[in-house]
Amino acid sequence: MKRRGAPVMAILLAGSLVAACGESEDLESTLTIETSGEGKGTTDPGPGTYTHRSGSWITVTATPAPGYNFLGWSGADTGLDNPARFTLGADTKPTALFGAAFSPTTYQNPVLPGDHPDMNIYREGDDFYLVGSNFHMMPAFEILHSTDLVHWERVTRVVHSTAAALDEQTGPGQGTWGGYIVKAGDVYRVYYAIKATQYFSSAPSLSGPWSEPKKVDIFPYTPPGSDTAYERGTGSDNSVFIDPESGKTFMIIKNGLCKWDADHPNDFGINLVTEIDPETGMLLPESTIDLSFINWDQETGGCGDFSNADWSKWAEGPTMAKRGDWYYYFVSTHTACGGQLHAWASKKLVGSTPEDWHWLGYVLTGEEPYAGVQHTTAPFELEDGTWWAFAHSYDCTKVGTQDWKNGEWMGLGREGLLLSMTWDEQEVDGETIPVPKYTTEVRDLPAPNLPTSGVPFLLPVNDEFSSDKIDPTWTTFGRSEDKYSVTDRPGWLRIEPGAGETTHVVQKDTLHSSSMVVKLQFKPKAEGDAAGVRVGNGYWQDEQVLAAPTWMTSGEGFMLPAIMDVSVARVMEDKTDKIRFSFRSRSVKPLSEGASAYTELAEPVVVGGSVPAPEGATVWLKLVRTGHKATGWFSVDRLDWTQVGPEIDVSALDQFYAMAHTWIGNQAGMFATNRSAEFDLFTYRDGFTRIPAAEANQQSGTSVASSKSAGPVLGGLENGDWALYGSVDLGSGGVHAKAIQLKASSAGQGGTVEVWIDPLAGGSAIGTCNIPGTGEWEAWEHTTCDVKPTAGTHEVYLKVTGGAGELMRLASLRFLPSN
Structure with missing residues (x-):
């Protein structure tokens, strides 16, 4: 880590002394320099008392000792200047204050706030990389990098929405699922699923440039007990495993649920371990190890009628690791609050029958607020012998004990947690097996013994759009990447929706409290024109809510699929240019008896208020959310703000279950409707707001x-x-x-x-x-x-x-x- 300390040389202008005009050379004053603790730092000139002519001045530089930083001066009106100039009139006694430098040894979860589902980790030397599901947020397939596992930065995004592989697959809940990194020689490949089938892109570096998606060939699969081969795709929440024994690289494949059953021949799951050809990136079907026996039977495994499924029997998000003599296979249950991780162990990398593997039970069950911890990465060991894994979980605060009751902050999506691991030897099926144990605490956790990355904690970026390339944190819904630009007008983000369209440019929402500010240049011309700042969920058009899967609302406590957002915008409303603050929600009507799909939307519910817009095209807008309360504001100078409408309760948006709004968490950012709008600034956390x-x-x-x-x-x-x-x-x-x-x-x-x-x-x-x-x-x-x-x-x-x-x-x- 680079450390920018104070200069080590004093700056003594004119030999430290300058006589002021008209001052008598006979008048003298003293300068007494002190420091705030022995060994913390020194000054130049050094600590001591100096006598000089009154009216002269002297410049003193404070230099902290290793492990300390300069905090300022006491005893003199110089604040934090360093070097500092002291003018001598009366006796002057400055004290250089030093404090211990920051060297964090603990961390708290989540280290990746906001939606970071289905993660897999790749390590290369001192560098760690994380990837996961992006769904319909485009560009897709985000790569994160860290050297300390706590502080992360974005490297790039791999898949553009115009890729042919994404044709008809950029709608809500579609896009890219899962992801993992494989290196073969000098080539990197990133794998991801599109419609439950694996694709990969290739590049000479993890920063790109990346090739267009290439489909992994599908091979037929014959379940044990069946005479028929089925085409089950190549999985959607897959991972990768390199066997230290053979050096071979395997794809860990999962698709579907439950064991094959002759009475339900087209409704079953596969869990396969299949070697990847390092030359082509394709699969070698003849190498397949079949672990599908871990799926539960039809009546207990979640197939068929989801309303009667036991979701604790699911086996998704598989990962694999080897420690000592044992191979470990990890699978997750359902992905909501109450989700768990269970594991199997074997001394041989074989499959087909459960006799070769020992079920270790549910090895990870979270507690509030993260009461759905699962979908772990494969565990990995650091040089100091400690073991770690990443996992996702919703923030299930106040979820209570009722099944499927939504947590208070589930709208943020599945947040990224760093978990330390230990191994506890237990007797299982007559064998002594080290069973993994994970930490479930949230605060004051011992940090990994790794050098600090020196990069900021990963949160939404505040952006002045001064670069000629848009920051990779920004995404949009579906195929709208050609409708915004930072080059059309340098220093500004221009959003250009088509007539009757809304284009969003957004980031993951991450905080329980945010204060979003934008500087907007926009004049509405026709009824419905709008541009501003918003936080909303995963649907972006009303009619798309109708396509939500009906099984998501079959259990007690589920919310009907709905589009919700809270926004502050400049709009044309009733033929008047206004600033509007509103919370809008529109859901489907409940299913009619016997219906298999939603057919009607309920009328939208809108609360809020509006005021006349100020003169001129440029205005500052601010959306403040504290807890579950939101307020809207506007300004013409960013200093004096006017509130728009009343405070609004947005708890329905904050707790909305992400499965019911297309898997992603809430998104925060900017939008424009019908006509072009330009933004000179976006701030997610305004320091001038409480x-x-x-x-x-x-x-x-x-x-x-x-x-x-x-x-x-x-x-x-x-x-x-x-x-x-x-x-x-x-x-x-x-x-x-x-x-x-x-x-x-x-x-x-x-x-x-x-x-x-x-x-x-x-x-x-x-x-x-x-x-x-x-x-x-x-x-x-x-x-x-x-x-x-x-x-x-x-x-x-x-x-x-x-x-x-x-x-x-x-x-x-x-x-x-x-x-």
Whole structure:
């Protein structure tokens, strides 16, 4: 990791001394330089007392020791300047303050917030890569990279929606499923499923350029007990396994459910292990090892009538690993809250009969909030002997004990969790077998012993569209990639829908609290013209809701398929140019008796309000979501904001089960309807809007406490504890942060909050706040402190220092902009 420290040389202008005009050379003042702790750092000139003529000035540079950072000066009005210039009139006593640099040793889940389903991991030396399902978000097949397993960055997207293989496969729930990386010689191949059949693209590097999708040849499969060969495709949630014994590379194939049954000959599942030809990338059918015996019988395995299925018997998302003498085969149950992972073990890589394999039971069952942990990657070992895996789970907060009751934040989709593993030797079928055990805790987990990546925590990007290539985080629904551009007007994102169409440019929604801001240039001309900022679910046109599978709503607690979104937009409404804030929901009508498909849509339900738009084509729009409450705002200068309409409860969108809105989680971003709109800025987390302190993305030592007046707050803050808030926009275009406001309480002596930006990438503190004792935990006060003028997007760390015990609790933070 590169660390940008303070300069090591002092800057002594004119020999450190400059006589001020009119000053008597006989007047003298002293400069006493001190540091805040032995061994933490030094200064140049060094600590000590110096005598100089009054009115002269001296420049002093602070240099932190290894492992420390410069925090600022006390005893003199110089803030965080380094080098700092001290003008001598009265005696001056600056103290250079140093604090321990950040070196996180813990992490909290999710390390990949938002929707990251069906992951597989590939390692090459010190580099790790993750891929998974993208479904109908295009371009598809996202590749992520990390060196520390906690901080991830996007490398590229592989599959463009115009690929011929995606013809008729870009609608809701279609697109690319699963994914994994294979290297054969100097060629990389990424495999993924389109309509339950495997394809691959090739490239000389994982950053591309990638070839068009190539279909993997399908081979016939004859189930045990059958005389008929069936064509079952090549699977949809597959993975890859390299056998350390033979060196061969195998595709781990899954498609369908249940064992073959003569009474239901076309409704069964396959679980196969088939070698991949390294030269062609195709499968070698004659090598197939059949593990389909792990599927349960028709009456218990989920085939036929889904309403009577036992979803705990499913065997999807297979992965395979080898440790010591044992091969391990992992499969997952249903993908909702309550989902589990079960495993099998064998000393031989063979199949066909269960006698060769031992069922180890359900080896992973999550707890709230992540009560559906499964679809793990193959476990992998680091050099220090620790074992790890990634898994996905919905945020099942308050899911309760009722079957299929939706969790409070299921709308975010299946989030990415990093799990540590141990191995527990158990007696199974008369054999002593090491059985995998996974961590299920969320906070303060020991981090992998790997060098920190130095890249930001992965969240939606704040974008000024200043590049000539759009950031790979941006996606759209279906085949709309040719309807937006950052090159048509440099520095702007232009969205150009057709007449009667809406085009969305979006990212994964990831937070329980966000404050999205866009700078929009747009004038509506005709009724229905609109452009703005939104968060919505996986359908993007009303009529597409009718195509939702009916089995998704057959169980108690399911919600009817619906399109939902909350937005702030400039619109033409009743022949008037307006700013509108609204929450819109439209669902299907329940099935009529005997019907096999939805046929009618219910009338849309819309709540919200609108106000006349300001003069001029340029306007700032802001959509604020805190908990399940949303508000809409507009401004002409980004400094003074006007609220539009009332606060709206959007909990229905936040908890909407992603299977019922085409597998993906909620998406956040911009849209335009009917006519072209241009955006100069998108911000997902505005630093000038209140950020709930309890919504930290990473933290160390803290807890979430409940306040009667402030709601969930960040508590348990003792000396050395910290919290990270990623992707915070602190301004652009002449607007920057000049101060921070903290809402805090302390039943004790209070303490100090150090405000850092980007410390893992060599950043430093930009200010400190002294939080006083307020007498009790419910006595909340605002403390405002200056910070070094800062603009751009940053990771903001709040680090607490002080005495013993719990020093304070924080309800919120907000930066104040320059005027």
